[in-house]
Amino acid sequence: MKNFAMIGAAGYIAPRHMKAIKETGNHLVAALDKNDSVGIIDSYFPEADFFTEYERFDRHIDLLKRSGTQIDYVSIATPNYLHDSHIRFALRNDAHAICEKPLVLNPHNIDALQIVQEETGKQVYNILQLRLHQSIIDLKAYVADEIAKNPNKIFDVDLTYLTSRGHWYFNSWKGDDNKSGGIATNIGVHFYDMLGWVFGELKQNEAHLKQQDSSAGYLEFKHAKVRWFLSVNYDYIPEEIKASGQRTYRSITVDGNEIEFSGGFTDLHTKSYEHIINGGGFGLEEARKSIEIVSSIRNQDIVTNTSDIHPFVSKVLSK
Structure with a gap:
């Protein structure tokens, strides 16, 4: 013990x-x-x-x-x-x-x-729990298999994550970019870690939207082009998801195919602790890539003249 x-x-x-x-x-x-x-x-x-x-x-x-x-x-x-x-x-x-x-x-x-x-x-x-999620482990294995067949393979990926938060969020430390790092850092960092873990070295990083409640951009890894959108605003959740009474929406598509990972989250901290105590765990160097990504997003200017903008961005700009 x-x-x-x-x-x-x-x-x-x-x-x-x-x-x-x-x-x-x-x-x-x-x-x-x-x-x-x-x-x-x-x-x-x-x-x-x-x-x-x-x-x-x-x-x-x-x-x-x-x-x-x-x-x-x-x-x-x-x-x-x-x-x-x-x-x-x-x-x-x-x-x-x-x-x-x-x-x-x-x-x-x-x-x-x-x-x-x-x-x-x-x-x-x-705690980089997505590395221990079975759906993501399966995705990594699939990607590795495809790359073995074609070393030049580039996947097209869309990452969309909306987790609704009330007015309290913006009056807490989470709403202060100096304390939380902003939306991309606070709710996105483990997704960026997962993407780098699965698709390899980062080649390009663009920010397309940076607002208090939403953020979007484009990441290019060695084996993937990724459009991403993150938000805590309930208004941007798809209507069919709202109709089901849900306030969270997660979606990752790879070459147009949905990766199912909506469940399996409740035990990931226990799996993380087991991994650490049994001699594994993810240390400073494993965390570095995702921290470099969020730091770059936070400090760079917005790019608008690009065809790689996530489709959800139009929801924000038209509001």
Whole structure:
């Protein structure tokens, strides 16, 4: 049984981490969040110590270590801009870090964390759960098989992801680009990681739309041309999806064929934890490509004179 601490226990994704710790047969010793709406802890680890102040949490972890209770892993589910600092906290307390996506906001943060990782001998792991989704594993195998037949094969890919959010979203840290990295970073980074994992080296990156609630662009990998569209605006969800009562729409087409991956998400954090604890996991270098992509999207100018624009962009521009 491994001992875990957790930073960020009150957010949307935190219960998935608690569930993963529980289902892998491990123990949550202490948790931190500035918000105290964390009753969910009772469903998993009611004995865990809880703190709302970083200073007291820091002291507690130090006292535990000095009394012989070593924290093996720190799970990090805090706002994106704090990940870098909280990863450092984990490493400097002789614990491995398991961090939500995006790992960090900029590539230079990865370079700096590599130094701390080497100094401490502890590892940084990123939750890149789509690499463990069976539909994506099958897609990667299919793509590899097609490339073996034709090394010059280029796939045409459309990625569309809409996950509706209410007005609260834009008044939270997620609506602040300096804290979340914007739509492309906050809800898109694991898709970009998946695309690079499946289709190879990035060749081109264009941004076609950057609004507070929507983002779109074009990515060209060694073996794929990708039009992508991301949004948290319910208005852009297809009418047939709305009619079914759903508020989320995911679609990936490869050469016009839909890749079914709407299900199978609820257990991916547990699979991620199992992968890490059993000697696998995705580290700093695995995370680098996706962080480079989102950083470039965030900092580049919009391109409009192109034929590679995702068809959903017209929904936004005509609004």
